Amino acid sequence: MRSSEMTLALSAAGVVLLAACGGSTSPYGGGGGGGGTRPASCASSGASATITATGSFTFSPSTATITAGQSVCWVNNSGIPHTVTSDDARFTGGSLPTGSTLVVTFPAAGSYAFHCSIHPPPTYNMTGTITVSP
Numbered sequence: 001m002r003s004s005e006m007t008l009a010l011s012a013a014g015v016v017l018l019a020a021c022g023g024s025t026s027p028y029g030g031g032g033g034g035g036g037t038r039p040a041s042c043a044s045s046g047a048s049a050t051i052t053a054t055g056s057f058t059f060s061p062s063t064a065t066i067t068a069g070q071s072v073c074w075v076n077n078s079g080i081p082h083t084v085t086s087d088d089a090r091f092t093g094g095s096l097p098t099g100s101t102l103v104v105t106f107p108a109a110g111s112y113a114f115h116c117s118i119h120p121p122p123t124y125n126m127t128g129t130i131t132v133s134p
């Protein structure tokens with residue numbers, strides 16, 4: 001009994017430490033840890049890729065490939081709000097009302113998965129990945 005309680009306590013402490021580390025710095029530009037700017041349109045944003053949140057609960061296209069330092073612009077072209085939320089919570093656009101945009105700059109190479117937190121998997125298919133090459 002005692003030993004299993006101790007294991008649980010240690011696991012909880014580990015989670016807290018990991019969360020603290022992850023939140024200390026953000027590699028994302030364009031608004032810091034909260035993530036992103038909101039230009040009037042993706043066309044005028046200077047972003048290298050555009051992803052549309054659709055009324056059929058998808059991101060189209062669901063993937064984009066850019067190089068480090070470039071930006072991705074999301075636009076909500078549906079009649080309902082969506083979010084652009086990093087799977088590891090490193091950026092979020094909050095709620096995007098119809099017609100609104102979000103631009104996030106990715107300074108570092110890597111693979112960045114995202115989803116809509118209003119319509120999350122597995123119920124919906126609102127997921128995607130940004131691939132950032134060096």
Ligand SMILES: [Cu+2]
Nearest residue numbers: 082116118119
């Ligand atoms: Cu959504």
